[in-house]
Amino acid sequence: MKNFKVSRIITHDTTFHADEVFAVALLKICGFHEVPVIRTRRKEILEDALLDPTAFVIDVGGSYNPGMLNFDHHQDTSLPSAAGLIWKMMNYCFHDDLIPHFDAFFAAIDAVDTNRDNIYELLHTLPEGFRNASSIISGFNRDVTDPQEQKEQFNDAVNVAMMILQNEHHSAIEHVRSEKEYADREILPNGVAVFKTFNTIWKKKDDHTFAVMPHANGWQIQSRDTALAVVPENVSECEGFIFRHGSGFMATVKDFEVAVEFARSILTEDPELPFNY
Incomplete structure (x- = not known):
C-alpha cells in the first residue's frame, strides 16, 4: 500500500x-x-x-x-x-x-x-x-x-x-552513525575513548569513564557520569584551554593533540588498566 x-x-x-x-x-x-x-x-x-x-x-x-x-x-x-x-x-x-x-x-x-x-x-x-x-x-x-x-x-x-x-x-x-563510529574509536591505555566525530551514544555503553571528541570550539574531554569521576581541574593548565564546566562533566581545549595528551594523564579506577587511584 x-x-x-x-x-x-x-x-x-x-x-x-x-x-x-x-x-x-x-x-x-x-x-x-x-x-x-x-x-x-x-x-x-x-x-x-x-x-x-x-x-x-x-x-x-x-x-x-x-x-x-x-x-x-x-x-x-x-x-x-x-x-x-x-x-x-x-x-x-x-x-x-x-x-x-x-x-x-x-x-x-x-x-x-x-x-x-x-x-x-x-x-x-x-x-x-x-x-x-x-x-x-x-x-x-x-x-x-x-x-x-x-x-x-x-x-x-x-x-x-x-x-x-x-x-x-x-x-x-x-x-x-554513532553506533558505526563507536566500533572505530581509539582506546587509550588508561581506557579513555577517543572519537574523531561527536558521539551521542558512548555514555550509554558504560564502557568508558572518559571520552575525547570534537566540539564547536575545539576538542572536549567528557566524563560519563560525575558521580563516577570528573574532568580534573588541572585541565585549565593545558595550552589552548577554553572552558571547564563547574560540575566537571566536561572541559574544552583548542587542539586535538593537547586534549588527547591530557586524557592520557587521567587516572582510572579500573584495576585492569595501568593507572589507578
Missing part, C-alpha cells in the same frame, strides 16, 4: 490526545500533508468514512481494518494506540536502520495512552514537573466546549508533533 489515494483523515473531536495527534502528524510527514483533517463523532460521517477505502479513520469508529484505513483501538485492549497502529502501517516511509528507534518512540506513546504495564503508577513516582511527549501534546487542549478553539489547538499540536518526529528522525540518524 505504498501508493494509494487518500481523500480525508478523520479523527474524533473535543479533547485530543497524543495518539491521534502523532498519528496525523506521521501521515503528514509521510506525504499526506495536504489531505484535509476532519474532527468529528457524527455517526453519519463516521459510517460513510468507515466504508470509504480512501478515508483514514483514526482513534474513532470502533473498527480496526487497515485494508479500509480504519484505525480505532478502543474496542480491543490488546491493540496499541492509534499512533502505534498508524506507525505499523506507515513505517515504510523510514529507512530500515531507523525503524527500531521509532518502534521505541511509538511504544512509549502507546504505553501512556493505554496505561500499558501500569505506566501511570511509574509516572506518579516522577518529579511533578516531569513532562513526556504525551503530556506535552495533551497540554495543547483548551476549552473543549469551544470547537473552533480546539480545532486551532489541535492543528498547533499536530505541527509540534511533526517537529518532535523530525527531531526523533535526526536523533535516530545520529544514533545509527
Whole structure:
C-alpha cells in the first residue's frame, strides 16, 4: 500500500490526545500533508468514512481494518494506540536502520495512552514537573466546549508533533552513525575513548569513564557520569584551554593533540588498566 489515494483523515473531536495527534502528524510527514483533517463523532460521517477505502479513520469508529484505513483501538485492549497502529502501517516511509528507534518512540506513546504495564503508577513516582511527549501534546487542549478553539489547538499540536518526529528522525540518524563510529574509536591505555566525530551514544555503553571528541570550539574531554569521576581541574593548565564546566562533566581545549595528551594523564579506577587511584 505504498501508493494509494487518500481523500480525508478523520479523527474524533473535543479533547485530543497524543495518539491521534502523532498519528496525523506521521501521515503528514509521510506525504499526506495536504489531505484535509476532519474532527468529528457524527455517526453519519463516521459510517460513510468507515466504508470509504480512501478515508483514514483514526482513534474513532470502533473498527480496526487497515485494508479500509480504519484505525480505532478502543474496542480491543490488546491493540496499541492509534499512533502505534498508524506507525505499523506507515513505517515504510523510514529507512530500515531507523525503524527500531521509532518502534521505541511509538511504544512509549502507546504505553501512556493505554496505561500499558501500569505506566501511570511509574509516572506518579516522577518529579511533578516531569513532562513526556504525551503530556506535552495533551497540554495543547483548551476549552473543549469551544470547537473552533480546539480545532486551532489541535492543528498547533499536530505541527509540534511533526517537529518532535523530525527531531526523533535526526536523533535516530545520529544514533545509527554513532553506533558505526563507536566500533572505530581509539582506546587509550588508561581506557579513555577517543572519537574523531561527536558521539551521542558512548555514555550509554558504560564502557568508558572518559571520552575525547570534537566540539564547536575545539576538542572536549567528557566524563560519563560525575558521580563516577570528573574532568580534573588541572585541565585549565593545558595550552589552548577554553572552558571547564563547574560540575566537571566536561572541559574544552583548542587542539586535538593537547586534549588527547591530557586524557592520557587521567587516572582510572579500573584495576585492569595501568593507572589507578
